[in-house]
Amino acid sequence: MEDYCRQAIAVGDQLSDCGCQMIATARVVVLCRRDPPMPGHSSTTNGERRPLDTTTHTAPVTVDVWRLSSGLSRTRLDELTTTLSSDEHERAARFHFPRDRARFIASRAFLRSVLARYLAIDPAMVAFDYDAYRKPLLRGGSPTDLRFNLAHSGEMTLVAVAHGVDVGVDVEVPRDLPDRQQIAARFFSRPEAEGIAALPEELRDQAFFACWTRKEAYLKAVGLGLSGPLDGFDVTVDPGAPAEILRIHGSTHAAREWSIHDLSQPPEYRAAVVVHAPRSLVVNRTTGDEIPIP
Numbered sequence: 001m002e003d004y005c006r007q008a009i010a011v012g013d014q015l016s017d018c019g020c021q022m023i024a025t026a027r028v029v030v031l032c033r034r035d036p037p038m039p040g041h042s043s044t045t046n047g048e049r050r051p052l053d054t055t056t057h058t059a060p061v062t063v064d065v066w067r068l069s070s071g072l073s074r075t076r077l078d079e080l081t082t083t084l085s086s087d088e089h090e091r092a093a094r095f096h097f098p099r100d101r102a103r104f105i106a107s108r109a110f111l112r113s114v115l116a117r118y119l120a121i122d123p124a125m126v127a128f129d130y131d132a133y134r135k136p137l138l139r140g141g142s143p144t145d146l147r148f149n150l151a152h153s154g155e156m157t158l159v160a161v162a163h164g165v166d167v168g169v170d171v172e173v174p175r176d177l178p179d180r181q182q183i184a185a186r187f188f189s190r191p192e193a194e195g196i197a198a199l200p201e202e203l204r205d206q207a208f209f210a211c212w213t214r215k216e217a218y219l220k221a222v223g224l225g226l227s228g229p230l231d232g233f234d235v236t237v238d239p240g241a242p243a244e245i246l247r248i249h250g251s252t253h254a255a256r257e258w259s260i261h262d263l264s265q266p267p268e269y270r271a272a273v274v275v276h277a278p279r280s281l282v283v284n285r286t287t288g289d290e291i292p293i294p
């Protein structure tokens with residue numbers, strides 16, 4: 001990780017300039033990577049990069065989206081903690097605030113529980129590897145090439161699951177951003193920043209977060225996360241219009257390899273899922289606070 005520097009700022013803080021490509025998350029972290037790789041590669045379980053599978057799928061691919069949308073009782077959390085691995089326990093212990101620790105435990109236990117269903121094993125038996133960009137993957141793969149991605153924001157955790165294709169998901173809680181236009185101009189592509197500015201004022205915060213979640217979901221599907229170039233591709237920004245990836249490095253052809261959906265959530269959230277297939281169908285699997293028991 002020596003080619004990264006981190007700056008703990010919040011979006012909306014004064015943006016500093018260290019000469020690196022600077023990328024701000026909608027929460028608190030800025031990662032600067034001096035030589036960001038371009039999308040077009042995904043990860044193997046041993047962390048090596050390999051070309052993305054560009055196989056086109058004629059039939060739509062199904063992506064299951066599982067949602068955990070409320071906090072859990074202390075007792076339930078204690079139960080769920082037993083399904084976590086030792087490295088997850090260590091991560092949980094590093095959280096300063098109990099609320100953040102509880103959210104991490106709940107989302108990891110939820111992820112394990114969801115994956116265990118597909119794998120027909122105990123949640124505690126699910127084993128993860130991490131690629132060079134920390135994207136979690138199933139250790140050793142699975143017979144059906146199960147792939148997944150997780151996102152959390154507030155009390156919401158989303159897990160997207162597909163077979164044989166990469167997926168990425170993001171969820172954010174939109175809020176007022178005084179520096180919204182400055183952030184958009186700096187990190188989004190020019191058409192996106194201009195598209196947001198052209199909307200009526202009352203839609204611009206929603207447009208910013210629609211754009212953000214669509215872009216982050218794509219970069220998470222690719223596996224680069226926010227170390228990928230946010231301005232290297234264009235998505236639609238109108239929060240009321242269908243989500244679309246319009247161009248990747250200027251290519252509409254490359255964009256057609258991917259499909260994207262906004263996820264209908266409670267109105268206080270914006271969320272998107274991206275699938276490496278030209279056509280995909282989203283199946284909403286849970287809407288409550290139940291963690292599925294395999």
Ligand SMILES: CC(C)(COP(=O)(O)OP(=O)(O)OC[C@H]1O[C@@H](n2cnc3c(N)ncnc32)[C@H](O)[C@@H]1OP(=O)(O)O)[C@@H](O)C(=O)NCCC(=O)NCCS
Nearest residue numbers: 001025133134135136150151152170220223224225226227
């Ligand atoms: C992935 C990333 C975009 C998450 O941003 P976020 O808005 O804070 O968090 P989200 O809720 O959307 O997603 C978090 C989840 O994404 C998954 N994830 C982590 N890295 C990922 C990656 N590179 N690609 C896709 N998914 C990733 C994890 O499951 C993580 O949940 P966990 O931390 O509870 O295990 C951000 O952490 C990032 O850019 N990471 C890659 C940069 C990098 O190389 N980091 C190395 C550490 S310095």
